[in-house]
Amino acid sequence: MSPELMAPVMFGALVVVLLAGFPVAFSLAAVAAVFGIAGVLTGQFTAPFLLNMPLRVQGVFNGDNFLAVPMFVLMGLILERTGIAEDMLLALGRLFRKQPGGLLVATLVVGSLLSAITGFVSASVIAMGLIALPTMLKAGYEPKLATGTIAAAGTLAQMLPPSLVLIVLAEQVEVPLVEIFHAALLPSAMLVGLYLVYVVAATRWRPALAPPLGQAAAASVSAWKEVAVAAGAPLVLILAVLASIFFGVATPTEGGAVGVCAALLIGLAKRRLSGQRLAEALTNTGVLCSSVIFLLLGASFFMLVFRGFNGQLWIEQLFGHLPHGQLPFLLFACVGIFLLGFFLDFFEIAFIVVPLIAPVARKLGVDMVWFTVMVAMVLQTSFMHPPFGIALYNLRSVAPPAVRTSDIYLGAIPFLLLQMLMVAILVAFPGIASTPPPAATLTDQQVEDALRPSPDLSLEAPADLTPNK
Numbered sequence: 001m002s003p004e005l006m007a008p009v010m011f012g013a014l015v016v017v018l019l020a021g022f023p024v025a026f027s028l029a030a031v032a033a034v035f036g037i038a039g040v041l042t043g044q045f046t047a048p049f050l051l052n053m054p055l056r057v058q059g060v061f062n063g064d065n066f067l068a069v070p071m072f073v074l075m076g077l078i079l080e081r082t083g084i085a086e087d088m089l090l091a092l093g094r095l096f097r098k099q100p101g102g103l104l105v106a107t108l109v110v111g112s113l114l115s116a117i118t119g120f121v122s123a124s125v126i127a128m129g130l131i132a133l134p135t136m137l138k139a140g141y142e143p144k145l146a147t148g149t150i151a152a153a154g155t156l157a158q159m160l161p162p163s164l165v166l167i168v169l170a171e172q173v174e175v176p177l178v179e180i181f182h183a184a185l186l187p188s189a190m191l192v193g194l195y196l197v198y199v200v201a202a203t204r205w206r207p208a209l210a211p212p213l214g215q216a217a218a219a220s221v222s223a224w225k226e227v228a229v230a231a232g233a234p235l236v237l238i239l240a241v242l243a244s245i246f247f248g249v250a251t252p253t254e255g256g257a258v259g260v261c262a263a264l265l266i267g268l269a270k271r272r273l274s275g276q277r278l279a280e281a282l283t284n285t286g287v288l289c290s291s292v293i294f295l296l297l298g299a300s301f302f303m304l305v306f307r308g309f310n311g312q313l314w315i316e317q318l319f320g321h322l323p324h325g326q327l328p329f330l331l332f333a334c335v336g337i338f339l340l341g342f343f344l345d346f347f348e349i350a351f352i353v354v355p356l357i358a359p360v361a362r363k364l365g366v367d368m369v370w371f372t373v374m375v376a377m378v379l380q381t382s383f384m385h386p387p388f389g390i391a392l393y394n395l396r397s398v399a400p401p402a403v404r405t406s407d408i409y410l411g412a413i414p415f416l417l418l419q420m421l422m423v424a425i426l427v428a429f430p431g432i433a434s435t436p437p438p439a440a441t442l443t444d445q446q447v448e449d450a451l452r453p454s455p456d457l458s459l460e461a462p463a464d465l466t467p468n469k
Contacts, residue, residue: 006044007311010035014302014352024348025291028298032305045308056300066171066296070289071256072162075241077281078263080114080127082272084234088113089131101203101210103139104149107132108195111153116160116238121346121383125154125391129398142209143403145202148411151384151391152195152418158346158380159188161242162259165346165379167252168292169372172354177252178245183369183433185242187377187426194418202414233269237262292347299351315356316363326364330371330427333357334378341382341390349379373433374426381419384412 010031017027040047088110096102107128115124128150136146158165161181170177203210241259244250250258267273306312322328340349354375361371383391386409395408426433 004314006035006039006042007306007309007314010306010309010311018344018348025294025298028295028302028352032298032301035309036301036305039305039308049308050304053301053304056304057297066167068162068167068177068252068256069164069292070285071253071260072164072167073288074281074285075237075256075259075263076123077284078260078267078273078278079234079237080123081277081281082263082267082270084266084270088234089135098212099203100207100212101145101199102212103132103136103141104145104199104203104210105196107136107149108153108192108199111150112156112160112192113234113238115154115157116162121155121157121380121391122394124157125151125394126398128154129395133395133399133403136210137400137403140211143407144411145199145209146411147395147399147403147408148413148415149195149199151389151395151408151412152415154394155380155383155391155419156188156192158376158383159184159191159373161185161188162238162245162252162256163376165350165376166372168347168350169354169375172350173358173368173372175368175372178248179369180372181242181245183373184376187373187422187433190425190432191377191419191422194422195415198414198418233266237266295347295351299355302352303355312356312359316360319357319360326366329360329364330366330374333361334374334423337375337378338382338385341379342385342388346379346383367430370426370430370433374423377419377423377426381416381423384416384419386410386412386416 013035014027014031017031018024022030036050039045040050089106092106092109096105099105110132111124111128114127115121132150133146137143157163161184163184166180166184167177170180237259240262241255244258245252245255264273267277319329319332322332337349337353340353344352358368358371362368383389386392389412392408392412396405399408
């Protein structure tokens with residue numbers, strides 16, 4: 001086989017294996033092993049080249065960003081096991097019960113906090129589906145609007161810091177995590193605002209879609225106190241962790257550790273952190289982080305062999321057939337990631353696809369912080385798109401039989417359009433999620449050195465500086 005064909009054949013073999021349904025982590029490692037042996041036998045690279053794998057593994061475990069993953073996962077699972085989200089939803093529902101669509105507003109607010117805490121789309125959608133959907137259906141809410149709101153709130157886990165998605169992407173594109181958190185905060189807030197505006201406008205226009213709880217009294221001082229107690233602690237926790245990271249007081253890993261300690265204190269204060277719940281949170285954290293590690297190791301092995309066949313040059317040649325410039329590349333990359341999100345999980349896209357296109361984006365001069373936020377936003381849109389959206393599958397698994405699958409699909413469309421609008425806003429105004437270039441600053445010593453004459457110049461130097469005629 002021609003050496004130039006090894007990289008595309010290797011990539012094609014991976015696609016076939018994944019479509020066959022084999023576990024992704026072991027598929028990556030198996031394909032890499034087979035083609036690694038083939039590369040040595042055909043003389044594409046020598047056997048010692050494969051010994052770089054231990055160095056790549058060491059680099060993975062030395063990454064500061066990945067050290068924060070188990071901390072944020074454990075923090076989210078502790079708060080989830082202690083019923084914090086359910087308390088927040090009930091308290092906010094009581095506060096807005098006289099308003100049409102009050103439970104929808106409460107769901108979006110609680111879903112935003114829960115998404116920021118858990119960092120997983122599936123976990124957020126399933127949790128909100130179990131907590132909020134029965135209450136809204138019992139109150140007479142239209143199933144389409146109720147399910148669409150829950151799915152949209154759950155997919156915010158892609159964007160809201162400290163999202164696990166952003167942590168993984170920051171490591172793959174080799175961008176400081178703090179800059180990613182900074183850049184994702186405003187687009188996330190804007191998207192939540194779009195959701196709230198749509199829900200409020202729709203229910204004001206047609207109150208029958210989400211009728212108020214007429215038998216309830218107006219919100220009282222006790223209701224506000226209930227909201228402050230239920231939502232105040234997790235909100236303060238999230239803001240404190242983000243503020244400590246944003247302002248450089250703590251690294252992401254240290255911020256996650258503080259968040260875990262605070263989550264433990266909140267669970268103890270509410271007397272809901274039993275030994276069994278803590279054991280479940282620790283076990284699920286270990287299982288999830290182990291699966292991520294195995295997937296990352298398999299992806300690292302695959303990328304090592306793929307680069308041994310000069311696969312990065314093949315990728316660059318593929319993009320070289322596009323019209324020159326950043327916009328065609330970004331359009332092709334976003335559409336490709338959007339379509340892959342129908343069939344692949346986020347981690348598979350992050351560990352396989354993003355490392356292939358990130359060097360091309362960097363070579364074209366794309367702001368990698370903006371590019372990372374854009375990838376997260378596109379994936380969020382992909383997870384909401386019927387009929388393939390992962391968030392819709394998750395919601396279907398916990399929705400009552402009375403809720404039709406078509407209701408879930410139709411309810412997701414308005415929120416999908418809002419997400420596409422947010423993607424268009426990011427493309428039109430990249431400054432929303434980009435990092436300004438650092439200001440050029442010189443120290444006093446550098447200024448003095450620049451003004452000091454060079455010792456190599458002789459006294460006759462002015463005569464040599466006359467222009468040639």
